[in-house]
Amino acid sequence: MKLNTKSRYAVMALADMAVFSNDKAVSLRDISLRQGISLLYLEQIFLRLKKNNIVKSVRGINGGYILVKSPKELKISDILLALDQKVKTIGCKKDSKKSCNGKSTKCITHNFWDELDIHINSFFENKKLSDLLKSREARI
């Protein structure tokens, strides 16, 4: 049960931007160096973040990426969604004999999986990017 690296790196990279941008575009090269993430991989990740309107890009020299929303408004769930990291942890067997349609026929564990989803989802829904930085500042 784990988050994939794309999602993890996305959160790390965006947190990095929130810390190190001074209202300027942040280049992937800088993020790559600071966070130790492959530049080529970051490009792939930011393509998705851009398509999903999490960041916008500035081309050319001194270019880079800028957060569309402020860290206070950017939910972690938005980031995960952009990377297709569905927080739907697991379903129940659909193709068993006594198949579970989720309504009239529910398998024994159906409600449990639903609760698990809600539990995890709400965590990501309620966390903002700025929340990650707060605990960082508290440490410094």
Add this chain to the structure above:
Amino acid sequence: MKLNTKSRYAVMALADMAVFSNDKAVSLRDISLRQGISLLYLEQIFLRLKKNNIVKSVRGINGGYILVKSPKELKISDILLALDQKVKTIGCKKDSKKSCNGKSTKCITHNFWDELDIHINSFFENKKLSDLLKSREARI
């Protein structure tokens, strides 16, 4: 971000046992038929559950498996642990330049991953097998 089928099936199978055993051993064949899970796969799963003292086995005709603890006492986290399903969702990069050792040097997102782990872990820690059945009975 999802649970693997081994863990999912383990929870389903144990819930099945809790419902259908009448203080008798439940055979994997019966679980397999009721839950639509491959018998061979169930054997593999129950091997681990037995090694980790979640179930005990009765060999021979009319044999099967019996829950070691009552459903009221069996935590879901115990089940997942038996299947090596570490609930440690993700760590931070250990091998980056400014590596995170978790103590004096922490990466920006370190505390966030820790919180996530705690959040999910506590869900599994606080759920008992009997809790799954309760919501089932409420539906019937």
Add this chain to the structure above:
DNA sequence: AAAAACTTGACTATTTTAGTCGGGTATATA
């Protein structure tokens, strides 16, 4: 003009997952 930086699709090696297979051993019951 040249360099920095984003753009994009395609490709690939490795790992994980989700099982299957084969050949056991133990035991209740006829």
Add this chain to the structure above:
DNA sequence: TATATACCCGACTAAAATAGTCAAGTTTTT
């Protein structure tokens, strides 16, 4: 005591997902 039922266990494998890399651009600033 024969035999069917059911657990025991390591090894194997096909398919999917993961974690990237590569190539060949385009755009913009200096």
